[in-house]
Amino acid sequence: MSENIAERVKKIIVEHLGVDAAKVQDNANFIDDLGADSLDTVELVMAFEEEFGCSIPDDAAEKIRTVKDVIDYIQKQV
Amino acid sequence: MRRVVVTGLGVLSPLGYGVKANWYALASGQSGLSKITTFDTTDFTSRVAGYIPKGTGEGQFNPDEVLSPKEQRHVDPFILYGMAAGSQAMQDANWLPESEEEKNRAGVYFGSGVGGLQGIVDGGYLIQKSGPRRMSPFTIPSILINLIGGHLSIKYGLQGPNIACATACATGAHAIGEATRLIREGRADVMLAGSSESAICPVGIAGFAQMRALSTHFNETPQKASRPWDKTRDGFVMAEGAGALLLEEYEHAKARGAKIYGEVIGYGITADAHHFTAPGGTGAKRAIEQALNEAGISPDQVDYINAHGTSTPMGDMVEFKAVKEIFGDTKVAMSSTKSMTGHMLGAAGSVEAVYTLLAMQNNLMPPTINLDNPEEETQGFNLVPNKAQEKRIDIALSNSFGFGGTNATLLFKKVSE
Known part of the structure; x- marks a missing residue:
C-alpha cells in the first residue's frame, strides 16, 4: 500500500512539473531539485488532496519540502 | 528628435502563423473565417469566427514551439499568442540584449x-x-493582461519599461504608439510592442452579439460574413490573433545593420467623448490629423490606409467620412484587411500595423474582399475591392478605434537609406 502511495505521488509530480521521472527521488527538494515555484507547490498540494481525498492544511503544506515529506504525510492521513 | 524604426515583425491570425503565411493570404485575397467549432452555437445568433490555424504544418501555430506543455497550462491563450508574436518579432529582428545596460534599455509594451x-x-x-x-x-496570472509583457521580459531579459494597455480595439495601435514615445523620449532604445486577443468563447460571442455588434446573416457562408463598406454588411466577425513589432531607435538599428521595415513617423490619439460603444463625434478625424501633423505630412503624401473597417453598419461609414473629409480626392487608397481576418479586437491594431508595413515593403495593397455592392457614398474612392492592387507605397497609415470612444492612428514611412 505504501509503495502504491509513493508511486501515485511521484506520478502526480511528474505530470504537474513536467520533470523526468528519474529526477523524482525520495530526497528530491521541490524547489531546488525539481524546479517548482511557490505557485507550483500550491497546485501540487491541491492535486495530492484530490488524488488521496485528504486535506493538507496550509501549516502542514509549508513544511513539505521533499518528495518523501509528501509520502510520509499522506501515509499518516489515509 | 530620436527616430523610431521597425526592425522585427511577428503575427498570428486567422490567415496563419507568421509573416509569410499572412502575406500570402492577404495578397491573394483569402478569407480566414469559418464556422465556430469550439463550442455549441445552437442558441447563438452569430456562429462565425476567425481562428488561428493550429497544427504542425506550414503556416500553422504549434504552441509547443513557444511554451512547454506545463507552461501552457498556466497561461490563457491570449498570453500564449502574445508570446508567440513577440518571439517571432525578436527572431525576425535578430537581436538579443547582452550587457546589463542593453537589457535595461529594452522594454515591452503589450x-x-x-x-x-x-x-x-x-x-x-x-x-x-x-x-x-x-x-x-x-x-x-493566467488572466492578467500585463502578463504577456511579464513573460516576454523574462524570456528575453528585457529589463526596461514594462507596460500594458487595454483600450479595446485600439489596444494594438496604442501599444505601438506609446512604445514609440518611450524610445523617442529616451527611456528605452528598443521596445517590443504589440497586442493579443483570444475571446472566441460563449461569453465573448454572446456578449458582443447582444450588443448587436456581430454579423448574423452569414452563418452558413462564414467567408462572406466580413464585408466592410458593402451594403449587406451586418456586423463584425470575431477573430483571435496577435501581432508584434520590434521598435528600435534609428541609430541603434543602423549601428547593428538591422533590416528596417519602416519608420513610425506619426501617432494620433483622441477620444470621441460621444458614446461608450457607438462611434461618433470628431475623434477619428482628429486622430488622423494629429498623426499627419506630428509627422509634417500633408494628406496628398499618403499612399495607403489600412482601415479600422470592422464591417459594422455604423462604424465603417463614420471612418469613411472622416477619411474622405481629410483626404478628399487625393491619390490615397484604403482597404480593410478585416474583410479577410475578421476583427481580432485588441490584437487588430498590432496585426494591422504588421500588414501596413508589409504592404509598404511589397508595394502592394491587400484588398477589401466581399465588396460587391459598395455604399453609394464611397463611389469614386478606391477601397481596393476584392483584388490586391500594386502601388508604390512610401507612406501608409493604420487606424484603430475602440469601445469607450478611444482612437489611435499610426503613420509609417519607408526608410530609404
Whole structure:
C-alpha cells in the first residue's frame, strides 16, 4: 500500500512539473531539485488532496519540502 | 528628435502563423473565417469566427514551439499568442540584449482588449462548484493582461519599461504608439510592442452579439460574413490573433545593420467623448490629423490606409467620412484587411500595423474582399475591392478605434537609406 502511495505521488509530480521521472527521488527538494515555484507547490498540494481525498492544511503544506515529506504525510492521513 | 524604426515583425491570425503565411493570404485575397467549432452555437445568433490555424504544418501555430506543455497550462491563450508574436518579432529582428545596460534599455509594451475571458469564466464555475480551495493558483496570472509583457521580459531579459494597455480595439495601435514615445523620449532604445486577443468563447460571442455588434446573416457562408463598406454588411466577425513589432531607435538599428521595415513617423490619439460603444463625434478625424501633423505630412503624401473597417453598419461609414473629409480626392487608397481576418479586437491594431508595413515593403495593397455592392457614398474612392492592387507605397497609415470612444492612428514611412 505504501509503495502504491509513493508511486501515485511521484506520478502526480511528474505530470504537474513536467520533470523526468528519474529526477523524482525520495530526497528530491521541490524547489531546488525539481524546479517548482511557490505557485507550483500550491497546485501540487491541491492535486495530492484530490488524488488521496485528504486535506493538507496550509501549516502542514509549508513544511513539505521533499518528495518523501509528501509520502510520509499522506501515509499518516489515509 | 530620436527616430523610431521597425526592425522585427511577428503575427498570428486567422490567415496563419507568421509573416509569410499572412502575406500570402492577404495578397491573394483569402478569407480566414469559418464556422465556430469550439463550442455549441445552437442558441447563438452569430456562429462565425476567425481562428488561428493550429497544427504542425506550414503556416500553422504549434504552441509547443513557444511554451512547454506545463507552461501552457498556466497561461490563457491570449498570453500564449502574445508570446508567440513577440518571439517571432525578436527572431525576425535578430537581436538579443547582452550587457546589463542593453537589457535595461529594452522594454515591452503589450496589451489585450479583454484579457483572459474564458479563464475568468472557468474560475467562476469552479468556485461555485467546488469552493475557493479548489481554485488554481495560476488563475490570476493566467488572466492578467500585463502578463504577456511579464513573460516576454523574462524570456528575453528585457529589463526596461514594462507596460500594458487595454483600450479595446485600439489596444494594438496604442501599444505601438506609446512604445514609440518611450524610445523617442529616451527611456528605452528598443521596445517590443504589440497586442493579443483570444475571446472566441460563449461569453465573448454572446456578449458582443447582444450588443448587436456581430454579423448574423452569414452563418452558413462564414467567408462572406466580413464585408466592410458593402451594403449587406451586418456586423463584425470575431477573430483571435496577435501581432508584434520590434521598435528600435534609428541609430541603434543602423549601428547593428538591422533590416528596417519602416519608420513610425506619426501617432494620433483622441477620444470621441460621444458614446461608450457607438462611434461618433470628431475623434477619428482628429486622430488622423494629429498623426499627419506630428509627422509634417500633408494628406496628398499618403499612399495607403489600412482601415479600422470592422464591417459594422455604423462604424465603417463614420471612418469613411472622416477619411474622405481629410483626404478628399487625393491619390490615397484604403482597404480593410478585416474583410479577410475578421476583427481580432485588441490584437487588430498590432496585426494591422504588421500588414501596413508589409504592404509598404511589397508595394502592394491587400484588398477589401466581399465588396460587391459598395455604399453609394464611397463611389469614386478606391477601397481596393476584392483584388490586391500594386502601388508604390512610401507612406501608409493604420487606424484603430475602440469601445469607450478611444482612437489611435499610426503613420509609417519607408526608410530609404
